[in-house]
Amino acid sequence: MAFDPVPWATGGGAKHSPEVARTDTYGNSDGTEGIIKVGDLKVVPLDVPGTAVNVNPGSGRALNRHPGHAGETYTLRNATATEVPIASTGSGAGRSDLIVARVEDPFLQGSPYSPPADVEVGPYVFARVISNVPAGTKRLQDVSGHESDTGITLARVDLPASTGTITGAMITDLRKVAAPKQHTQPLFYSLVSGDTETLTATGENGEVWPNASTNSWGNLEIPEWATHAYIQVQWNSVFVPPGSSYGQMWLQVGGTGAGAPLVTQRSNWDSPNSTGNTRMVFALADYRSIPASLRGTSQRVYPYARILGGTSSTYPTINASSSCQVTFVFQQRAV
Template sequence: MASIQEAGIDRWFIGGGAEHTPESARRLVHTATRGNEGVGGVSDLKVMPLAIPGQGVRVITGSALVRSRYVGGETQTYQANIFREVEVPIAQNTTNQDRYDLVILRVEDPHAAGSTYPKPALELLANEQYIYVRVISGVSATTTRVQQVVGHENDTAITLGRIKVPAMKGTIDNITGTITDLRKVAQPMSERVVRAINLTEAGTGYKQITNTGAYPTGGQTWPAEAESAGILDIDIPEWATYMAYTITWSQLFVGPKDGAGNVFGGMWLQVGATIDPDVWRGQLSNWDIAEKAGGHTMTMRVADTAYIKPELRGKTKRFFPRVNLQGGSAVNAPSVNWASSFDLDVTFKQTAA
């Protein structure tokens, strides 16, 4: 029988008085989280200005996973919790140029192999903090990870934010751009929803884009079958902060066969009914048909990545494909017909916010 050190094999969890080391627990966390690191949730450990703007910032409560970068600890992950807001002082900028500081969460483990951190006094070992919010001052304006900073390549740390400290100042306020959020969710969730309508099966006749109402409140739902209950009703996850979506209209008919003349309009996604107080509309995209004699088919598509406002999360909402006619030869506007199809592809994402 060999010892753990002799065999080079660790385990979790064996009874009968078997010894389990801190490394064993960190290896368990690493395996269970697939080596991911970052904050636990979308609002965890966010860097914010002080309640009264001053020479510092605060880091709100939350949890994090921090992958070990100590020698021999590459398959280990630390877990950290901040259960009380931490105020972090930011040094005044006494130069005539803006300065950039990183706010990080760092594990300073003096017991890890190769660690250079000093061990605390014997009487302090049990209650020593070991995990700290630190500031790395004077980094590049484009730095996004503490490991990009010379001298910190092997820090067992995650980056929370980057602070722009204006020239000759030290006060950090709510001005856009002063604090750049650099957090990443350690194990972000995602969910893809695809809905499709085959208009052959729906028995659709020729239905043209005719509504000239202006974006965002005007326009028409197209195809009209998208108005039907259930077809495009989608549950928005409570955890979702962003969504990437694509709407595609395929095999659209452009005519009449003897027609010619340019025609153009808009297309966008609307989430929720127009009368809903929390209705949301995506950015306007455009469709445009060049002058061309004779009937033909075409495809239209709109895509975007958008922030999901909190009031929409956790709700079931109908996703409306909206279009309008903006100008040109209206007789040549595209139509859905028995040969057309429609699909909506939405991926919900969990991103720090």
């Protein structure tokens, strides 16, 4: 096959093919597909729930799946909220519908779509309902008969029987960010000679452990785009005397005590019942959403722990041989 005669972007009034333009979009976006910003094209109930949903404003990219057009991408935009009617269910059974943004280009060879009355203004992209899909469906192209559709999946609406009013509880968000960002930030604190901290708190609020008198950790720099994070905390070389004790540990960001804006799950530790001193690693991992109030800010981290049981002679201690590390893997997801 010969080259397309006009490469992007030739001057002098040369006429470029839409295929070349779509190829440029594909290359500039690394072949990714989905919404552009995390809040784009979200499907929500009507302000007064009824027999329709709204697709919020936003933009996205859709890979061209028409045969013979691999490596091409459409860019689509929804300037204002678009209302999409949803058919009611009868008394016999419920139903699942997909809400998608589909590009319907009639100018591709073998296209099933017809040109609009005004080819200059279209429309060529629509919010469509793909009705009665299998339960749990997450992608337009997984539905039989729609494998070659060019479009991005926005949501699934799961209607019970005898239902016409769509509520938020019936909507499952299926949007994906086309090119999500990711950033890893590790923080580390090492105790120095003479430092010794024995975990003694038994109350629900626990204690900061290790409790650096200054912010020896450095600050956690939370990207503006970060919506979620994988969080790992590890207490290394914890000294545990003979006997048995057990407790919990967790991490707080942005504040101490109750009411911190970001708190991980509480993970348990349990020291062995031994006859000699033991060095252990305490660790936890969690996945949390980042509150909007923390995005784009610089925050301190506070590792917490508490004793749930055991005797004071067996409580764990950190000293100059110990360290603590916190790792955040920030992610960007649809919200």
